[in-house]
């Protein structure tokens with residue numbers, strides 16, 4: 470049963486596998502979701518995904534739902550699944566990777582990245598013979614090579630994640646390199662050029678354009694291996710030095726740090742961080758795009774989407790969580806006008 474009209478900016482209460490069939494094909498820009506862990510938590514009522522008897526059945530059900538997500542996503546769209554692991558008899562079950570391999574076998578999407586969430590406040594475990602699990606993957610899948618990807622938008626909150634934690638450079642910034650240049654085997658002309666470029670790069674660090682830098686000087690530092698013509702090795706051989714510029718957050722890594730969220734009064738036991746959802750939405754959508762979460766829980770995805778002037782569709786099996794998510798949404802401001810999703 471396929472309908473052509475679905476209200477956007479609404480939450481559907483029901484089983485996502487069934488409800489996804491009512492969404493038109495190629496109509497959603499981003500799916501971002503966190504399905505229940507395998508046999509991990511008792512959500513209100515104990516129904517739904519996660520209560521299967523074995524992992525194969527759990528992965529089979531997840532992949533079935535994933536397949537529907539692929540259908541509803543536009544060719545330029547992406548699908549992000551956050552899947553948690555599970556210990557059974559003291560051994561990790563590699564649940565996220567079983568899921569990712571199951572998806573790969575569909576041959577419908579490309580796995581673009583495994584974004585690792587580093588939990589800054591992981592739950593301490595009693596087992597003294599294991600390290601504390603403190604990471605979880607967010608798998609980013611694309612439906613085609615033409616997927617929307619605004620890499621620059623990812624983790625751009627420099628105040629909090631870069632400059633805020635950075636010490637101001639001291640007066641001795643680069644002092645070591647001036648000494649090394651002076652004592653090096655470079656010719657006078659090479660030394661003059663090296664000092665000139667070093668002055669410029671230090672000025673960039675001081676005015677905040679650059680995060681930091683490294684310098685390699687002929688006869689002093691180990692030479693880089695291989696590389697292309699015009700690369701670092703060539704520069705060292707011709708100029709006698711090379712300067713490696715480091716641009717802080719513009720080095721967009723597949724890692725994101727965040728605390729495990731606990732929102733005061735939230736009735737849901739497994740909320741994922743608004744910050745991570747925000748960074749994913751920023752990178753993978755534009756204003757006015759449609760974001761779908763088939764396991765909406767307490768509504769985090771919809772709340773962030775609304776705040777960021779994106780449209781949302783949520784599906785959640787438990788009416789209590791639907792009601793709670795709706796309440797969160799009424800308290801979330803957005804200046805974007807809602808339209809009908811046809």
Ligand SMILES: C[S@@+](CC[C@H](N)C(=O)[O-])C[C@H]1O[C@@H](n2cnc3c(N)ncnc32)[C@H](O)[C@@H]1O
Pocket residue numbers: 483484485486502503504505506512516517518519737739740741742763764765766767768769770784785786787790
């Ligand atoms: C890990 S929680 C999602 C939490 C959410 N990300 C948040 O921040 O609140 C997974 C949710 O999926 C719901 N669920 C389980 N099986 C479902 C199904 N078949 N269809 C829709 N929702 C389901 C559970 O009730 C639970 O609220």
